[in-house]
Amino acid sequence: MKMSPDPDNLAARRQQVVEALRPVLPAGSLLADVEDTRPYECDGLSAYRQLPMVVALPENEQQVIDVLEVCRRLQVPVVPRGAGTGLSGGAMPIVDGLVLSTAKLNRIVRMDPVSRTAIVQPGVRNLAISEAAAPHGLYYAPDPSSQIACSIGGNVAENSGGVHCLKYGLTVHNVLRVRVVTIDGDVVELGSEAPDAPGLDLLAVFIGSEGMLGIVTEVTVKLVPKPAAAQVIMASFDDVVTGGNAVASVIAAGIIPAGLEMMDRTSSRMVEPFVKAGYDTDAAAILLCEADGTALEVAEEIERMSEVLQGAGATAIAVSQNEAERLRFWSGRKNAFPAAGRISPDYYCMDGTIPRKQLGHVLTSIEQMESVYGLRCANVFHAGDGNMHPLILFDANQPGEFERAEEFGAAILALCVEVGGTITGEHGVGIEKINSMCVQFSSAELEAFHAVKRAFDPHRLLNPDKAIPTLNRCAEFGQMHVHAGHLPHAHLPRF
Amino acid sequence: MKMSPDPDNLAARRQQVVEALRPVLPAGSLLADVEDTRPYECDGLSAYRQLPMVVALPENEQQVIDVLEVCRRLQVPVVPRGAGTGLSGGAMPIVDGLVLSTAKLNRIVRMDPVSRTAIVQPGVRNLAISEAAAPHGLYYAPDPSSQIACSIGGNVAENSGGVHCLKYGLTVHNVLRVRVVTIDGDVVELGSEAPDAPGLDLLAVFIGSEGMLGIVTEVTVKLVPKPAAAQVIMASFDDVVTGGNAVASVIAAGIIPAGLEMMDRTSSRMVEPFVKAGYDTDAAAILLCEADGTALEVAEEIERMSEVLQGAGATAIAVSQNEAERLRFWSGRKNAFPAAGRISPDYYCMDGTIPRKQLGHVLTSIEQMESVYGLRCANVFHAGDGNMHPLILFDANQPGEFERAEEFGAAILALCVEVGGTITGEHGVGIEKINSMCVQFSSAELEAFHAVKRAFDPHRLLNPDKAIPTLNRCAEFGQMHVHAGHLPHAHLPRF
Incomplete structure (x- = not known):
């Protein structure tokens, strides 16, 4: 990690960079005052904040070229930024760096x-x-x-x-x-x-x-x-293992549903009072399983999926009978995160992936971990993809809960890697999971990433210190954190 | 291109490499005599031949590591080889190099x-x-x-x-x-x-x-x-443009056929006497359009595809009524290359790709080129993918025909690139199309390829001089061949 530069040095550096950029950017596309750069200090992972030295909003490709030319010449690190909705701190600014926003390239x-x-x-x-x-x-x-x-x-x-x-x-x-x-x-x-x-x-x-x-x-x-028709099945299960195995059965039967999502009872009970989606809150787990296509295709696929789900142990099957009901079934799933915010002061959202056939095993293990760490975990996820979003519920104001959430999360990620999965499915590594990359990959694999990064960016100016840890960092991290074969603690956001 | 080394030097070098490899490979996994290395002198692009210095057939991963260690230490170039069925000379040996065959890694x-x-x-x-x-x-x-x-x-x-x-x-x-x-x-x-x-x-x-x-x-x-059922439509068209546009219509209708192949009349007449596939040899072009899935899905998709094809101008539609007929329809397509060999002394198979919507335009242009170059071209291809395999028919014993075939092929590739396509779809670049890469890509793009190659292989030991031309080579090639905005001559095999 870089040390913060001396404020006077930073001001002089900002002045130099602004002067170099002014000729190549229109007024309004170059921000350097704190009140202007404040909106860029974090992305969706709002626990990490850092004001950038300067923000550029080029309006066309030539301006992008010109901005990069200045940054290359003056060796200014560049953090690219889209809409800032990322969840892993990938767009976190650098104290003496430039944020390159693509907001004005919107045609x-x-x-x-x-x-x-x-x-x-x-x-x-x-x-x-x-x-x-x-x-x-x-x-x-x-x-x-x-x-x-x-x-x-x-x-x-x-x-x-x-x-x-x-x-x-x-x-x-x-x-x-x-x-x-x-x-x-x-x-x-x-x-x-x-x-x-x-x-x-x-x-x-x-x-x-x-x-x-x-x-x-x-x-x-x-x-x-756009598909002409779509219907969704809500299937209930008596325990999470049977539900998890049912996901594998659907795929093993050669069906690729348009959506295949799973929620455990903690999640459905968390969501139902808030959304009134019509969920079976007695079931240990529910699966939402969508078919889309022509009316005939949908009818046939719903029938086949129902058979497979029943064969896999579903205790009840409900099929959306109209578009309003279909959307209601989905609304519960889509509002799971806000619902977690309503029932728990704090929650930590994980993003691990696992091979589908491990769903049952991993869900049982998470259930066991709930007692070990004394915290609840709501499991909501893209089951078909094996992409889990366990939501660990805790209260940061209760002494020890934050640390236990951190250990619980690390244990879940360790399990994901152990069963052949990964530490992140769709949220990216950014700064949040950079230490966990040391666990996921060998030194040789990380070096392959670095070699390709160097091939594109030999001076490490583009989003440096994100996504791929240096081998030094991994060595330090390993000395500090690895013990008893456990995954090192995840680099958790501060709530 | 490397100059051939002096035979004495080569023999000494071979001796050195064989001695270094002998301790790490079992007997029978190390070939150095000409009678043993002869089968490795070319791949499916048999016009290019070169005996390798030595061939290694490791039986496990450790032996692969050991062989590469020797090659790295002695700076011996390594040409990896699978079954040798490639069509672009990617497995062509290097005179002072090692061929690493994976034939014994077959578990x-x-x-x-x-x-x-x-x-x-x-x-x-x-x-x-x-x-x-x-x-x-x-x-x-x-x-x-x-x-x-x-x-x-x-x-x-x-x-x-x-x-x-x-x-x-x-x-x-x-x-x-x-x-x-x-x-x-x-x-x-x-x-x-x-x-x-x-x-x-x-x-x-x-x-x-x-x-x-x-x-x-x-x-x-x-x-x-494995899909439970499959049926194929043979649709006839009065001209190739209508047939080409029908392919785009099928895809634009949101149908993804299991197979979508096209043959022009030259091809169907070439194939029919040989295979007796039941093709409509009066049609200017035929499309083969397959549906697979459950019986219900297949029936519905065949109906929708038939409608779209008729709407797009098909003059006749035949649907395979049983598995034997389905296989017969495909047998013609699959035997097009052997059939070309029966009716023409020589043929040159191209492998360009184009955006699907350009099929009609490109087919018309190829038809016009037939008169310009005085040669026939049979068009057989993966139409749904936009991957064309024009077969230029010629007789290398007729003075000038080879050169005209070469120019015809170059003109087709130029057209592919011009309409937004590429110089190769599925056969690879290897040595055959390496000069055309100078046309397909800018210097900056080629340099990006080289940078990644260097990231993995800084000393250029793994299959050097294949697939990506050096910028020097492109500069020389440009000086020699580019004229009047035409694509440089393709690097044709000698027939």
Whole structure:
């Protein structure tokens, strides 16, 4: 970690950088006063805050090139920022760094319903793409919960997912091409509208690279037709293991539901009084399992899913009978986080992934950990993807609860890695999970990441100290925290 | 290009390398005599031949590590080789290099029907995976025409496709994880059984990297359930443009057929006497359009596809009425290359891709080029993917025909790039298309490829001089060949 620079030095440095940027940016696209830069001090992981030295909001690609040229020349670290809805601190500013916001690069360049693609600038909101495509009966599939606000550039940086990603894929499966300005000022296009491009697949390595490899100025996305019909099953289970195994059974039967979400009783009871979704709050776990397509396809898939769920031990099956009921079933799931905020002073949201067949085992283990740590954990997650969002409920004002939540979270992540999963599914590493990367990957694997990072950014100017820990950091971290084969403590936000 | 070393020097060098390798490889896994190395002198692009200095066939991962250690120490270039069915010379040996064959790494390590995955060694044949998965009702989806012989390691190197890739994806969409030995001797695992892994997506960059980044020792593949039913439509069209546009219409209607292939009249007339597939040889073009799934899904999709095809101008529609007829319809398509060999002394198979909506335009242009170059071109291709395999028919014994075929091919590739496509879809760059890479990519883009290559292999020992041209090579090539805005001549095999 860098030490804070002396305030006088920082002011002089800011002055130097502002003067270099003024000729290349319009007035209003360059912010340096505290009252102007305050909105940029954190992203959705609001526990970490840092004012940036300066904020640039370029309006076109040439201005992006010019800003990077200045930063390269003066060796100013650059933190790219989309809409600031990220949950892992990926857009956290650096004290003597520049935040490059893509907010003003917000134009839909081209909508092509025949090839079912759209070319958009990075600052365009996720939902705005679907709105623009709607007159053609099309939409952009990945739907993070923040889709009203989050930008496609941020989605590219984080490889964002959503409820429908089981069937329709993550960002990486729905973006065909990105246009990128490198730190050297080169403009390169990665990917292609054609199905496979020659050369190394740098598009895939770029998507999810958390702003470390370049600045996106244009994104070509795939659009898909809006399904004619959709219905959702709510299936009840007597215990979480049977529910978890039922998820594996649905997939093993060759069905890819449009959505396959699971909530345990703690979650459904947390949500129901608040949302009135119609959930079976007696069930130990409920599954929401959606089919979409033509009316015939939906009818057939609902029938097959019902059979599999019953065969897997569902004690009750309810099928949405109309669109209002379908949306009500989903509203409970989508409001789980706000509901947690209503019943518990504090909660800590994890984002681990596990192989689907481990769902039952991991859920039982989490249940056992609840007694060990004396805290409740509500389990709400993208079950079909194996992407869990356990919500550990605690009260930071009760002595010891914060520390116990921290240990509980670390134990869950350790279990995820142990059963073949990962420390983060869709929220990214950012600064929040950077220490856990030392556990997830070997030194050789981290060095492979660094080597690719250096290939794009030899001077480490683009979002340095995010996403990939240095080997030194891991060594220090290991000495401090690893004990008895346990995962080191997660780097928790302060509540 | 390297100059051939002096024969005495080469013999001494071979001796040195053999002695270094002998302690780490079992007898029979180290070939150095010409009669033993002869089978490795070329891959499926048999026009290019070069005897390797030495061939290693390691039997386990430790032997791979040991072989690479020797090559690194002695600075011996390494050409990885799967089953040798590649079509772009990617496995072409180097005169003073080692061929590392994965033929003996041929074990299916684990078959897991619940998680629908298999872990296999790289030398396992593509079809052998599906055969091993068959008792569980599963199969491995990507199906290159060479699937009886080609290995999964080679599929990873080339990001191989096949007839069913429109619906089921390329290799990159069906491989979850690879275990890799780097040139530094580190063993790294890229990817994860969980849906998204933290860190850079090095799995995707590795798949399709043509042996330039490391040696695969284990591949975890996704398995999919065998569909219960399948039917195929043969649709006839009066002209190729209408047929090409019909492909775009099917996709624009939101249908993803299990296969969507197109053949023009030259192709169907070439194939029919040979295969007796039942093709409409009066039609200017035929489309083969397959639906798979449950019987109900297939019936509904065949009906919708028929409607769209008729609306798009199909003059006749035939639907396979039983499995035998379905296979007969496909047998014609699958035997197009052998059929070309029967009617023409020589043919040159291109592998360009184009955006689907350009199919009509590109087909018309190719038709016009036939008169310009005085040669016939049979168009057979994965229409749904926009992956064309124009077969230029010529007779190398007729003066000038070879040169005209070469120019015709170059003009087709130029057109592919011009309309937003690429110079290769599924056959890879290898040595065959390396000059065309100078046309496809800018210097900045090529430098990005090189930077990543250097990140994995700083001394350029792994398959050097393949797939990515040096900037020097492009500069020389540009001076020699670029004229009047045309694509430089493709680097054609000698027939």
